[in-house]
Amino acid sequence: SQTIHQWPATLVQPVGSPLSLECTVEGTSNPNLYWYRQAAGRGLQLLFYSVGIGQISSEVPQNLSASRPQDRQFILSSKKLLLSDSGFYLCAWSVSSGEYNEQFFGPGTRLTVL
Amino acid sequence: AQTVTQSQPEMSVQEAETVTLSCTYDTSESDYYLFWYKQPPSRQMILVIRQEAYKQQNATENRFSVNFQKAAKSFSLKISDSQLGDAAMYFCAYWSYSTLTFGKGTMLLVSP
Numbered sequence: 700s701q702t703i704h705q706w707p708a709t710l711v712q713p714v715g716s717p718l719s720l721e722c723t724v725e726g727t728s729n730p731n732l733y734w735y736r737q738a739a740g741r742g743l744q745l746l747f748y749s750v751g752i753g754q755i756s757s758e759v760p761q762n763l764s765a766s767r768p769q770d771r772q773f774i775l776s777s778k779k780l781l782l783s784d785s786g787f788y789l790c791a792w793s794v795s796s797g798e799y800n801e802q803f804f805g806p807g808t809r810l811t812v813l
Numbered sequence: 814a815q816t817v818t819q820s821q822p823e824m825s826v827q828e829a830e831t832v833t834l835s836c837t838y839d840t841s842e843s844d845y846y847l848f849w850y851k852q853p854p855s856r857q858m859i860l861v862i863r864q865e866a867y868k869q870q871n872a873t874e875n876r877f878s879v880n881f882q883k884a885a886k887s888f889s890l891k892i893s894d895s896q897l898g899d900a901a902m903y904f905c906a907y908w909s910y911s912t913l914t915f916g917k918g919t920m921l922l923v924s925p
Contacts, residue, residue: 731911742817742904742915743858750911758912787856802913804858 701726705790705805712812718763718777720808722790725771730792732773733802734765737787749773750795785812815840817907819916826895827924833880834890834919836905842866846908847881849890852918853901861903864888897923 702725712718724730731750735743745758747765755765762781766774773790788808794800816839826832838847849861864872864881871879876896880889892899900923905916 733913740917742819742917743906743913745912745914748912789856789858791858801860801863807856809856 701792701803703790703792703803703805705788705808707808708806709809710811712780712810714782714812715779718775718780718784718810720775720788720790720810722773722775722805723771724792727771727792727794729770729795731795731800732767733791733793734773734775735789735791737789737807739786743789746775780812782812785810815842815907815909815914817905817914817916819905819919821919822917823920823922825922825924826892826899828895828897830895831891831893832895832921834892834903834905834921836888836890836916838886838888838905838907838914840886840907840909842909844909847879847888848906848908848913849877849879850904850906850915851899851901852904858904862890892921895923897925899923 704723733748734746736746737743749755749767752767763777790805791802793802818837845866847864851859851861862872862874862877864879871881876893878891902918902920904918907914
């Protein structure tokens with residue numbers, strides 16, 4: 700069966716510090732991968748998605764970036780965090796073939812920028 | 814761009830009763846999918862039900878059913894025989910061309 704992992708589970712970082720959140724998927728090959736952010740009182744906002752190694756699409760311009768160094772690894776990064784980067788970050792995956800495939804979400808990372 | 818609107822920030826229901834959560838969306842596409850996701854306090858996103866836009870029949874999953882009105886761009890979720898475990902944030906979402914757009918959510922409170 701497929702599983703998706705995210706770490707860390709919680710993170711408290713000062714403004715201006717770097718960020719690296721990791722997401723890995725097990726039990727599947729060549730998945731589509733997604734990064735979402737959920738700010739307080741709001742829905743999920745798609746930040747990035749990837750259909751393959753090194754292929755990243757950005758949905759929202761900001762100081763965050765994403766990378767996919769391996770087939771089942773998706774990393775969200777920032778060189779300098781802003782207060783507005785606080786939120787709950789969710790990684791998701793879906794099967795890459797077919798017209799539509801359900802997205803499966805990871806447990807999330809709660810980021811607090813102080 | 815597609816938008817999804819959930820006009821009810823919070824809803825309350827008693828156990829065993831029925832509650833309906835509202836969702837409207839805006840799109841110019843004819844083929845798309847609509848979903849309801851549940852996010853309990855654990856924050857794990859769980860798919861509750863899915864509706865394909867080309868299907869006229871409303872989707873049903875056990876106690877969960879939808880009222881899909883394509884012309885009105887409305888997609889409501891009905892929860893029958895509510896249970897304490899149904900308490901969660903519920904998100905309506907629209908899918909087209911590999912991306913999901915979410916509404917802001919409705920918090921469902923269930924009282925004994």
